[in-house]
Amino acid sequence: MGMTMTQKILAKHAGLESVKPGDLIEADLDLVLGNDITSPVAINEMEKFDKKQVFDKDKIALVPDHFTPNKDIKSAEHCRIVREFAKKNDITNYFEVGRMGIEHALLPEKGLVVAGDVVIGADSHTCTYGALGAFSTGVGSTDMAAGMATGKAWFKVPEAIRFNLTGKLNKWVSGKDVILHIIGMIGVDGALYKSMEFTGDGVASLSMDDRFTIANMAIEAGGKNGIFPVDDKTREFMKEHSTRTFTEFEADDDAVYSEEYTIELDKLTPTVSFPHLPENTHTFDDIGDIKIDQVVIGSCTNGRLQDLRESAEILKGKKIADGVRVIVIPATQQIYLDAMSEGLIATFIESGAVVSTPTCGPCLGGYMGVLAKGERCVSTTNRNFVGRMGHIDSEIYLASPAVAAASAVAGKLAQPADIL
Amino acid sequence: MKANGKAIKYGDNVDTDVIIPARYLNSSDPKELAGHCMEDIDKEFVNKVQPGDIMIGGKNFGCGSSREHAPIAIKASGISCVIAETFARIFYRNSINIGLPIMECPEAAGAISEGDEVEVDFDSGIITNITTGESFKGQAFPEFMQKIIDAEGLINYINRK
Numbered sequence: 312m313g314m315t316m317t318q319k320i321l322a323k324h325a326g327l328e329s330v331k332p333g334d335l336i337e338a339d340l341d342l343v344l345g346n347d348i349t350s351p352v353a354i355n356e357m358e359k360f361d362k363k364q365v366f367d368k369d370k371i372a373l374v375p376d377h378f379t380p381n382k383d384i385k386s387a388e389h390c391r392i393v394r395e396f397a398k399k400n401d402i403t404n405y406f407e408v409g410r411m412g413i414e415h416a417l418l419p420e421k422g423l424v425v426a427g428d429v430v431i432g433a434d435s436h437t438c439t440y441g442a443l444g445a446f447s448t449g450v451g452s453t454d455m456a457a458g459m460a461t462g463k464a465w466f467k468v469p470e471a472i473r474f475n476l477t478g479k480l481n482k483w484v485s486g487k488d489v490i491l492h493i494i495g496m497i498g499v500d501g502a503l504y505k506s507m508e509f510t511g512d513g514v515a516s517l518s519m520d521d522r523f524t525i526a527n528m529a530i531e532a533g534g535k536n537g538i539f540p541v542d543d544k545t546r547e548f549m550k551e552h553s554t555r556t557f558t559e560f561e562a563d564d565d566a567v568y569s570e571e572y573t574i575e576l577d578k579l580t581p582t583v584s585f586p587h588l589p590e591n592t593h594t595f596d597d598i599g600d601i602k603i604d605q606v607v608i609g610s611c612t613n614g615r616l617q618d619l620r621e622s623a624e625i626l627k628g629k630k631i632a633d634g635v636r637v638i639v640i641p642a643t644q645q646i647y648l649d650a651m652s653e654g655l656i657a658t659f660i661e662s663g664a665v666v667s668t669p670t671c672g673p674c675l676g677g678y679m680g681v682l683a684k685g686e687r688c689v690s691t692t693n694r695n696f697v698g699r700m701g702h703i704d705s706e707i708y709l710a711s712p713a714v715a716a717a718s719a720v721a722g723k724l725a726q727p728a729d730i731l
Numbered sequence: 732m733k734a735n736g737k738a739i740k741y742g743d744n745v746d747t748d749v750i751i752p753a754r755y756l757n758s759s760d761p762k763e764l765a766g767h768c769m770e771d772i773d774k775e776f777v778n779k780v781q782p783g784d785i786m787i788g789g790k791n792f793g794c795g796s797s798r799e800h801a802p803i804a805i806k807a808s809g810i811s812c813v814i815a816e817t818f819a820r821i822f823y824r825n826s827i828n829i830g831l832p833i834m835e836c837p838e839a840a841g842a843i844s845e846g847d848e849v850e851v852d853f854d855s856g857i858i859t860n861i862t863t864g865e866s867f868k869g870q871a872f873p874e875f876m877q878k879i880i881d882a883e884g885l886i887n888y889i890n891r892k
Contacts, residue, residue: 335875348756352799355759360884378757385757435821436798451825455887465875499744500791504820533791535820589742675753675796694795695750698771705753725867 313563314563316538317469317506320346320446320560324429332470340370341445342423342460344432346414346671347375349390352452354432357460365400366462372404372432373397374414377671382678412643412669415439415527415611420643422553426541427560431455431464432472435477436611436693438529441538443558443606448536462598469535471506472497473568476513479579483727485621486521487507487613487691487711489574490528491582495592496572503533505569508562510540513576519548520617528693531589583689584709587697601708601724605688606631606715607642607700609667610674616710618644623655625716625727626662632722637664638673638680664719676700682707732853734811736783739750739776740845741769743789747801747822750793756800761807768804777827780808785849787840788815793822799829806831812851814858814869816840827876828885839867 314322314329322330324338345353350373357363373393378386397405404423412418415436418424426444430437434450450464452565458464474493494501507529509522517525522539529537541544541559549557583598585591608614608622619641631637639659641647647669650656661668673680674692682688682701687708690700695707708724717725749771758764769776786805792815793801794869804824805813813826816837827831832853839858843849847862856869872880882888 335873348798348800352759352803356886359890363892377753383757387813387828389757433797433799435795437797449797449821451797451802451828453799453828454824457828457885457889467873499794500817500819503791503817530795530821533794534817605760675748675756677753677756694746694748696746696795698752699748703771 312567315506315566315568316508316540316560316562317446317471317536318430318468320427321466321468330468332468334468335465336468338429340431340458340462340464341428342370342372342430343455344372344374344414344430344434344437345455346377346379347379347386347390347393347432349433349455351389353455353459354392354396354686356456357445360460365459368401369403370462371459372418373402374406374411374417376409376411376413376669377675378677379670380408380668387591389597391465397444402698410644412646412702412727413611413614413671414436416615416646418643419443420561420645422555425549425553425555425557426545427558431458435530436527438534439523439527439611440537441526441529441536443549444539446536446538447554449530460593469504469506470510470569473571474503474507474509475511475571475573476509476576477511477573478513478575479516480576480579483577483713484581485711485713486517486524486680488579488582489576490525491584491592491709492579494528494532494589495572495582497532499588499590500530500533501716502529504535507532507537509532509537512719514539515542516576518617519544520615523615524612531693537548581711581714583714583724584695584704586695589695589709595726597682598724601687603689603718603723604686605680605682606635606637606719607673607680607692608712608715609642610671610692611642612693613618614640614642614646615651618691619646619655621649622712622716623658625713626720627658629662629720631663631719634721636647638667639664640667641669643669673700689715689724691715734783734785734851736781736785736811736849738785738787738843738845738847738849739780740787740843741772744791744794745788746795747793747798748795748820750801751798751804756798759800761803763805764800764804768808769806777808780810782809783811784809785808785851786813788813788841790816794819797821799825802826802829802831814839823836827879830884834869838865839869
């Protein structure tokens with residue numbers, strides 16, 4: 312029986328000729344990731360191991376990004392635990408405030424993940440690196456601890472759903488609209504325990520930033536991972552960012568998929584997920600007047616340079632509507648610098664937005680943009696659960712950077728065509 | 732091993748943000764986390780939960796964030812077992828890894844009502860609704876996962892290997 316991309320990567324890392332869905336395997340890990348919320352729990356668990364050393368100080372990435380720069384005393388204590396652990400174990404890839412970024416934007420930028428890798432991270436959006444042709448998946452803190460100690464993790468080999476992408480996206484439609492459309496179609500548990508493999512002629516037209524966004528939200532459909540084949544754009548990205556050698560895996564022609572869908576990219580239009588589930592998608596033909604209080608442009612889903620460019624293109628020379636607060640968060644220091652040199656930061660500030668240092672902050676209702684009772688936010692983040700960004704009676708509308716920027720100008724949910 | 736308690740029931744897609752909101756993730760103390768467990772969808776949970784109680788969920792229980800604080804909070808609040816139609820995969824792994832008993836059983840998840848007295852026999856996988864007399868067969872764990880459960884978590888399992 313043929314294997315999917317994911318199955319081939321897992322087989323290789325388990326030292327097996329082949330694997331099939333349902334097999335329980337133990338795979339070698341190329342990287343183990345944690346942040347300031349999940350790592351302290353993992354570090355505490357590490358203490359329970361007979362062997363307390365990390366398996367490889369170069370293959371662990373610790374990124375305090377959620378509640379940093381420290382939002383309160385307790386968060387500061389958590390960050391200190393991570394910092395001291397990194398120092399004690401001489402962890403190569405510990406990223407301090409000032410050199411850090413949001414983990415899933417930072418790791419590819421630093422060249423720490425390449426095609427063919429197996430990566431686990433104690434953060435659900437670890438699936439982002441599938442954009443590079445790697446197998447990466449989110450786990451909890453105990454798995455992270457076991458990964459740090461042994462360099463291995465157990466997996467149940469997943470089935471896969473194939474998404475055959477055709478055509479090309481229209482102007483102001485991006486990777487976010489693709490993945491929201493897919494989640495709307497299959498539901499928040501539509502890919503439960505499964506891989507989401509994105510293939511087809513349409514892939515070539517997607518930028519790496521689009522692909523990162525799409526793979527990032529595989530978890531929002533319940534997926535174990537999302538993965539793209541490697542092409543010239545992927546190779547170019549990896550050569551620019553990494554010195555590591557990479558391995559390309561292609562699905563076999565006779566690979567078996569549990570379901571197959573065709574997504575016509577040119578037919579997609581700006582898509583918004585209404586409260587309180589990412590599957591509650593709407594397009595602008597059925598969106599009425601929905602006044603908003605806040606806009607967030609950023610996160611591991613949409614805080615990359617393309618996202619900032621698209622938002623700035625819409626905000627250029629315009630003013631944010633009265634009564635709307637806009638928070639722009641470049642995902643890494645490098646993206647921040649690039650956005651500055653391109654003049655994007657000036658555009659945001661001139662339009663009336665605030666620009667923050669990289670942090671996950673508002674996405675999970677941590678800080679830097681918490682919502683009050685009854686407030687509505689258009690956000691380029693990834694979850695619109697009850698209370699996710701603040702009060703349980705607040706509302707989150709998930710959208711692309713283009714829709715978020717257009718909505719900021721309109722003062723209500725809007726697509727770029729409404730204001731340009 | 733058996734669990735026995737009153738059922739506390741929720742719907743589909745109970746996410747880890749409502750199990751333990753991120754605003755409390757600046758702590759990793761199980762007792763402190765348990766003090767806020769479920770509060771965004773059920774303010775009364777922390778007052779009504781009794782040691783041994785059994786949590787019932789619908790589809791995709793534990794979806795969203797990978798925070799292990801979620802099963803930790805449920806376990807520390809006294810819940811002896813979570814029964815759901817399906818579990819989100821990271822929550823499923825985390826529960827096994829930290830030793831929170833969970834069982835996938837769509838029939839039981841559907842039929843059990845809030846307040847019913849429920850007994851779970853982990854050896855046989857039989858779930859009994861003592862209030863109504865009905866019984867159900869839960870999904871057995873693969874042998875490998877059962878070994879982790881028997882070792883009371885992943886770390887002990889690895890230490891013993």
